[in-house]
Amino acid sequence: MKVVNYTEFRNNLAESLNSVNDDGDIVVVARSKGKNVVVMSLEEYNSIQETIYLNSTPANRARLELALARIETTKPLQKKLINK
The missing domain is CATH 3.40.1620.10 (YefM-like domain)
Structure with missing residues (x-):
């Protein structure tokens, strides 16, 4: 700053x-x-506004926190690519 x-x-x-x-x-x-x-920048401003919106309700914030916790504790799924 x-x-x-x-x-x-x-x-x-x-x-x-x-x-x-x-x-x-x-x-x-x-x-x-x-x-x-x-x-x-407008990009920074929009990012802040989106974060405020996503955290604006306790229910939505809880869903986001649960999703992040799942990502941190779950082993990523690996799949083989299909060759055509």
Whole structure:
């Protein structure tokens, strides 16, 4: 995570946005006369939103945890490929 002030962000806008998109960085823009803001890629934002949604109900969270536990304790199934 990178923290920059508003002036630095404005003066280096393209570089900051490229860093967010290309390197997956999150940039916090510190503002002296307002609340700070976070700049992140749309991909990162969507990922966070999906995680929040998937964990939004106790029942769904329990199903996800059970599925993960099964994956960790079950030996993977191996099958031979069919040659045609």
